[in-house]
Amino acid sequence: MVTGVTLAGMALGLSTQLLSNGMRKLPLMRHPWEHVIGMGLGALFTNKLIQWEEKLQVDLDKKLAEAKAANRRRFSGPDEDLATSLSQFQWPK
Numbered sequence: 001m002v003t004g005v006t007l008a009g010m011a012l013g014l015s016t017q018l019l020s021n022g023m024r025k026l027p028l029m030r031h032p033w034e035h036v037i038g039m040g041l042g043a044l045f046t047n048k049l050i051q052w053e054e055k056l057q058v059d060l061d062k063k064l065a066e067a068k069a070a071n072r073r074r075f076s077g078p079d080e081d082l083a084t085s086l087s088q089f090q091w092p093k
Helices: 002-023 032-076 082-087
Strands: none
Touching: 002 032
């Protein structure tokens, strides 16, 4: 998967540089080092995007588990039954 993402990022960087040169009506391969830099930055961007997305999913799963546990505590409470809690209550005489 990483190879595909890297290649897609490199294609994105290369196409961005080619589009930039084409819009300015310059030769498409005017400065080849700019194409290499664009490909490197595109690959870096897409790899970081995938890492960020995976981290975001882990954080979301953790937050949802915390919210589910908090709701379970809030609605069930420490006592299972109201009658059980009332039977333990001592009425003053």
